[in-house]
Amino acid sequence: MDLRRLRYFAIVAEELHFRRAAERLHIAQPGLSQQIRVLERELGSTLFERNTAGVSLTDAGRVLLAEGVPLLREAERVAAHVRAAAEGRSGTLRVVHSRSLTDGLPDELVRSFSAERPKAEVVVESAWTTRNLAMIRSGEAEAAFVRLPLSDADDLGLLPLGSTELVLVLPASHPLARRRSVQTADLVELEVVTWPRAQAPGYFDDVARRIWDGPPPEPVAVEPDPEHLLAAVAQGRGACVMDANRANKLRPKGVVVRRFRPVLTAGFGVIWNPHSHSPMLEAFIAHCRRHASQTSQELNPAPT
Template sequence: MELRRLRYFVVLAEELHFTRAAARLHIAQPALSQQVRALEREFGARLIDRGAGACTLTQVGAVVAAEAAVLLAQADAARERIAAAARGQGGQIRLAYTRSARGGRVDALVERFRAQNPLVEVLPETGWHAPNVAGLLAGRYDAAFVRPPLDDPGIGWRLVDIEELRLALPVGHPLARLRRISREAVAGEPAVMWPRENGPGMFDRIVAQVWPSGGFNLIRYEPDDEQLLRAVAAGGVLAAVPEGRAKALRLRGVVLRRFTPPVPTVDIGLAWNERTVTPVVRRLLATLEEL
């Protein structure tokens, strides 16, 4: 069934006059008559009773006109959704957050993107840097927040934010009395950290900045920043944690202190697979540029 014929018939059903309907459709009247006859042959029933220029709908014709109006509205809406997806304004985006970065510019970016693209369905997940990159390469995600540096071929990324590292200490720790902590004071202190395979680049960057002369005394692993801070609250260990995550968690028994200059930092980036980048991802990147 041709949608064009149904569209012609709906206009004829509204006008009930071949000449006026043909004028609205910008076609010749004989062409309109030909399309209506073809539709009648397709349905095997007379759809209109013809008069001198004017016409009336048969019982079957009234049903066809009503159903065709619904079908055409659905087709137009579907066409618009497809066009919006092609422009990056519709469809969906499978987006992976990294466990160590929520709040701040990350959430601001996603919320602004949602506001600008209400037709896009955001399908979020949360993982560590390494699984997020693996998900991009495997096609499970369209975009992912990651912790640079990245050296994965085929993965593009842009900087979203630079976060200061804070030192998390138990409330009763002697260093908690200081406003800023030197690297020398931290050397040799028992530390807790998440496993390096979760984010090798970020792990190495933290160690290189906080313990540049050695003395990284790692005695305990925990799976994520929340568990790191819980271990700190329990006493006996300290941890270097991104400022945004540490402030968002705010666990009792933990104090946060800044380091003496140069202030250690970690990056948060937005990454995508260069081979499968979609129009929706390009719109997310455009939103990032606006920020």
Template sequence: MELRHLRYFVAVAEELHYGRAAQRLHVAQPGLSQQIKAFERELGVALFARNRRGVALTDAGTALLPAARDVLARADAAVELARGFAAGEAGRLAISLTRSAPRSVVTDLVDTFRAADPAVDVWVTSGFTARDEQRLRERSIDAAFLRMLDDPRDDLACRTVGEEPVVAAVPSGDPLARKRRLRRRDVAGRPLVWWPREHGPRMWDRMLDEVFGEGVRPEVAHSEPEEEHMLFAVAQGRGISFVTEGKAATLHVPGVAIRRFAEPVPTVPITLAWSRDNPNPALRRFLAHVAARTAPDRRP
């Protein structure tokens, strides 16, 4: 049985007229009549009763009609599904977010893509830069919002989608907490609560360069793997720390005061990274969406 036979049968069954059915199908009427006869021979039953007044469905034809419509609808849906996957309008897209990603930028890009392409299953996870670069190369994720590539080989591409201010986290009883804005000299020489450099070496260096000046490295008095734990250590008086403004807005730790910097304000980028040879059509569609909603690329 061929799908075209079902299409011919449904057209004639709905029109009950070979001429109108042929016009609807854009085929010649004699050819359509021959195809229906061939279909009936294949099934071994008559589907239409022919008389001088026209065409009528037989009992077998009446029984076949709803099933034929269902098969054709499923076939059309399968074709559209395949075309949708090829165009990136359907399928699955795995995205990782750095834990410090600003929700206003990243959430907008992900949410608006979901709204524009609801047939794409967008799966979101989180991680730190070094691990996400590995996952991009392993293809366990398709894209990653991170700060800066630590291993920027040619196999990975990136696009800067925004810049975010860095703020200071200080013990609420510290004299720095009484200042409205901090300057670089205010934090110089203070013990630092910081995160392991191996989680993102380039970002580790960039953030300290922005705050203290290029190449200046303060004493790291205490290390914690995540920003929330860093701020708890600040509250305990182990030192001061620095986080992005967006991350600070999500963390409310008693005993910690968040203070902004005076101009020039230290900033860090938020970057979208992906594997250049990833063939996932949904990724290409997402990249086009991001490009349309962000400023021209400025690589960190």
């Protein structure tokens, strides 16, 4: 298998959308489709089902995702170490993003850290909070961004970094869509779709407590990521609560986004293994601390 095509496959499997995957890879969509077809011929298997409803993984595709992505990650790790040794770079840092925080502060922290250390190798991937915790504990990554609060992370280092706004996403035909904003009380009788609690139990329970004052109502559907949540809303299956940035960026036709009044937010932070003695990790956490301190001073200026 060509590792480049395997990487293309992994990005398409994550996005389940050829155009968005091509944009992430900075290649033309027809070229990406051709490379996937070549990979399917090499493996003698169809990896994606393509129809008017979108793109989904076949059984063979799910096997390749489970077996091939760890292989790709290991190949990338080896290549990173070889490049660092050959080019005299100062070290390697493996960072994992949370999907719901895309294009936010975590991206900026990684970009600015990399800019300050041009000889460093910063390897970045994306998952979700529970997976990120597991990757830190297993040593697959040195630092990871997560949604807060965490329910089981006493063994890890944690630095809260800020919060993002949560919004209500509705079918355009829903009566609440006529309002400019909503309140949490409006959700009491609302049919909802949601993400799997297992992806971030502490975050899930905290949002549910603040909206429903306890467990949420039984969802009409549980979807794995923001794209599928928005698709379910567009189909009229229910409403969902999600990160404002992702909702506005990915919002499909037939869906409206409404802010909460008062504003509803959710925290996020960075975690790491406190027993790690990696100089690169220590430098990155110090970089994050400086930002957290600066943000605190901006929000709470000293009296004059």
